[in-house]
Amino acid sequence: MKKLKFSLSRTERGVKRSYAVDFVMYGLLLVLGIIMVIPFVFAISNALKPLSEFFYFPPRIRVENPTLENFKDLFRLMSDSWVPFSRYIFNTVFITVVGTAGHIILSSMCAYALAKHNFPGKNWIFGLIVTSLMFRGEVTTIPSFMVFSKLHLINSYSSYILPALSSTLGLYLMKQFMEQMVPNEILESARMDGAGEFYVFWKMAMPMVKPAWLTLMMLSVQNLWNLGSTTYIRSEELKTLNYALQQILTGGIARSGTAAAAMVLMMIVPIIIFIFSQSNIVETMSTSGMKD
Amino acid sequence: MKKKEKRNLKQYMGRLWHDMKVHRTSYLFIAPYCILFFIFTVLPVLMSIALSFTSFNILEPPKFVGFSNYFRLFFTDSIFTEKAIGNTFVIALIVGPVGYILCLMLAWMLNELPHILRTILTVVFYAPTIAGNVYMIFQYLFNNDSQGYINAMLIRYGIIQKPILWFQDEKYMLGLIIAIALWTSIGTTFLSFIAGLQGIPKQYYEAGAIDGVKNRWQELYYITLPSMKPQLMFGAVMSITGGFGVGSIVTALCGLPSTNYAAHTVMNHLEDYGNVRFEMGYASAIATLLFIIMVASNKIIQRLLSKVGE
Numbered sequence: 238m239k240k241l242k243f244s245l246s247r248t249e250r251g252v253k254r255s256y257a258v259d260f261v262m263y264g265l266l267l268v269l270g271i272i273m274v275i276p277f278v279f280a281i282s283n284a285l286k287p288l289s290e291f292f293y294f295p296p297r298i299r300v301e302n303p304t305l306e307n308f309k310d311l312f313r314l315m316s317d318s319w320v321p322f323s324r325y326i327f328n329t330v331f332i333t334v335v336g337t338a339g340h341i342i343l344s345s346m347c348a349y350a351l352a353k354h355n356f357p358g359k360n361w362i363f364g365l366i367v368t369s370l371m372f373r374g375e376v377t378t379i380p381s382f383m384v385f386s387k388l389h390l391i392n393s394y395s396s397y398i399l400p401a402l403s404s405t406l407g408l409y410l411m412k413q414f415m416e417q418m419v420p421n422e423i424l425e426s427a428r429m430d431g432a433g434e435f436y437v438f439w440k441m442a443m444p445m446v447k448p449a450w451l452t453l454m455m456l457s458v459q460n461l462w463n464l465g466s467t468t469y470i471r472s473e474e475l476k477t478l479n480y481a482l483q484q485i486l487t488g489g490i491a492r493s494g495t496a497a498a499a500m501v502l503m504m505i506v507p508i509i510i511f512i513f514s515q516s517n518i519v520e521t522m523s524t525s526g527m528k529d
Numbered sequence: 530m531k532k533k534e535k536r537n538l539k540q541y542m543g544r545l546w547h548d549m550k551v552h553r554t555s556y557l558f559i560a561p562y563c564i565l566f567f568i569f570t571v572l573p574v575l576m577s578i579a580l581s582f583t584s585f586n587i588l589e590p591p592k593f594v595g596f597s598n599y600f601r602l603f604f605t606d607s608i609f610t611e612k613a614i615g616n617t618f619v620i621a622l623i624v625g626p627v628g629y630i631l632c633l634m635l636a637w638m639l640n641e642l643p644h645i646l647r648t649i650l651t652v653v654f655y656a657p658t659i660a661g662n663v664y665m666i667f668q669y670l671f672n673n674d675s676q677g678y679i680n681a682m683l684i685r686y687g688i689i690q691k692p693i694l695w696f697q698d699e700k701y702m703l704g705l706i707i708a709i710a711l712w713t714s715i716g717t718t719f720l721s722f723i724a725g726l727q728g729i730p731k732q733y734y735e736a737g738a739i740d741g742v743k744n745r746w747q748e749l750y751y752i753t754l755p756s757m758k759p760q761l762m763f764g765a766v767m768s769i770t771g772g773f774g775v776g777s778i779v780t781a782l783c784g785l786p787s788t789n790y791a792a793h794t795v796m797n798h799l800e801d802y803g804n805v806r807f808e809m810g811y812a813s814a815i816a817t818l819l820f821i822i823m824v825a826s827n828k829i830i831q832r833l834l835s836k837v838g839e
Contacts, residue, residue, distance in 0.1 A: 512652055
C-alpha cells in the first residue's frame with residue numbers, strides 16, 4: 238500500500254527562509270486564527286453567563302460568575318415543549334446514524350466499481366457525478382419536492398435519509414482514494430483464489446480505505462446532524478434537534494443564554510468527530526485531485 | 530451503403546450488450562447508489578429545465594409557455610436584473626476567489642508548522658464549516674440595539690452615537706454577508722490543499738534549490754503549485770460552487786426579502802418565487818439559469834487553472 242510521508246521538517250527543505258517573512262506569516266496566522274475563533278468564544282461565553290450579566294453595558298466577553306444554569310434552562314424549557322425533547326434528539330441521532338452508515342456502504346460499493354472495474358458507461362456516470370459537484374442541491378428544491386411527493390416520501394424519515402445516501406462529494410472522494418490507494422494486484426490475486434467480487438470488495442478493498450470512510454462519515458454527519466426544518470416534514474414528531482433549537486434563537490435577549498447553550502451543544506458533536514478523524518481526512522484529501 | 534451502416538450499428542449494439550452482460554456485477558455494485566443519484570439529483574435537474582418553459586402553480590397542471598419565463602426574467606423583472614444578479618456576482622467574485630486564495634495561503638503557512646500546532650489550527654479554521662449554522666452567532670455580535678457587542682464597543686469609544694441596524698441597513702448588509710460567507714468558506718478546499726501540500730515529495734524542493742530556486746515565492750510558483758494542480762482544480766470547484774450558493778445566510782440574518790433587496794441573491798430570488806409565491810415555472814427558470822452559471826463558471830476556471838505552472 239502506498240503510504241504518504243507526512244513529515245517535512247523545515248530544515249530538510251530546499252531554500253533558505255528569512256526570519257522576517259516567517260515572523261510576518263506567523264503573525265498573520267495568529268490574527269486570522271483569532272478572528273476565526275472569536276465567534277466561538279463568544280458563543281461559549283454566552284452559554285456560561287448568568288442572566289444578570291447579559292444586561293451589563295457595555296456587554297463583556299469575560300464571564301464573572303460562570304454557571305451551567307443556561308444548560309439546565311435549556312432542558313427545562315425543552316421538557317415542557319409540545320413534543321418531548323428526547324424525540325428531537327432521537328430523530329437527529331437516528332437520521333444521522335442510518336444516513337451515514339447507508340451513505341458509506343452505498344457510495345463505497347459504487348466507488349469500488351467505478352475505480353476498479355471497467356464497464357461500458359463508467360466514464361459517463363463519473364462525469365455526471367463530477368458535474369453535480371459544480372452546483373448546489375438547493376437549486377433543485379422545487380422539482381425535488383415534486384419527486385418526493387410522487388414517491389410518497391413527504392413527512393417521513395426517508396425524506397431526510399434517502400437524498401443524503403447519494404451525496405456526491407463522498408462518492409467522489411471515495412472513488413479517487415480507492416483508485417490511488419488500493420493496488421490492483423491484491424484484488425487480482427484474491428480473484429485468482431476464487432474469491433467472489435463482493436468478498437473482494439468487502440474483505441480486501443474496504444479495510445484499505447479506512448481513512449476514506451472516516452472522511453465520508455465526517456461529511457455525512459456534518460450534513461445530517463445540522464439538518465433543520467425542511468418543507469418535506471410536517472408533523473412535529475419528525476422534526477430535528479436543530480429545528481427545535483432554532484426556535485429558541487428567536488426568544489430575544491432573555492433567552493440568549495439558553496440559545497447560546499443550544500448552539501454549543503449542536504456544534505460540539507461534529508467538532509469532536511472532526512478532531513478525532515482529522516488526520517485520516519487529510520490523508521483522504523491527498524487523493525481528492527481532479528484531472529483536467 | 531445504408532445496409533452496411535445498419536449492420537455496423539447492430540454489431541455495435543450487440544457487442545455493447547455482450548460487454549454489459551459480462552460486467553453485470555459492476556452494474557449491481559453501482560445500482561443502489563446510482564438509482565438514488567438519478568432520482569434525487571439528475572431527475573430534479575432535468576425537471577427543472579423542463580418546468581422552466583411552463584407556467585405552473587402546483588394546483589393546475591403545467592402549461593407550456595416557451596421562453597416567456599426567461600424573457601420576463603431578463604426584461605421585466607427589475608429586482609432580478611438590478612439586484613439579484615449583481616449581488617450574486619459581487620458575492621461570488623469576492624467569496625470564491627478570496628476564499629480560495631485564503632485557503633491556499635492558510636494551508637501553505639500551516640504546512641511549515643510543527644505537527645501539533647498544525648492539527649490545532651486545522652481544526653480552528655475548519656470549525657465554522659462543520660459547526661452548521663453557528664453563523665447565527667453573528668446575529669448576537671451585530672445585534673441591532675446597544676446590547677450588541679459591536680454596537681456597544683463603537684458607542685463606548687465614541688465612534689458612533691446610536692446603534693447601527695447592521696442587518697437592516699443597506700450600507701452594511703452586503704459587506705457583512707460577504708465577511709460571514711468568507712468566515713465559513715474555509716472548507717473542503719482547505720483540507721484538500723493541506724493534503725496536497727503534504728503529499729509533495731521533499732526531493733522536489735531539494736532539486737529545485739539546486740536548479741536555482743532562490744526564495745520561497747519562487748518555490749511556491751515553480752514547485753508547490755504545479756505539484757498540487759489536481760487539488761487546485763478540485764478546490765476551485767468547491768469554492769466556486771460555494772460562492773454562487775450564498776443564500777441561506779442572507780435569509781437567516783437579513784430576512785427574505787432583505788431591506789430594499791440590498792443583499793438579495795439569485796438563490797434568494799429562487800426561494801422567494803418557489804417557496805413564497807409558488808410560481809414554480811418562473812422559479813425553475815431562475816434555478817436553471819443559476820445552474821448554468823455555476824457549471825459554466827466552473828468549466829471556465831478549470832480551463833484557466835490547467836495552465837498553472839506551464
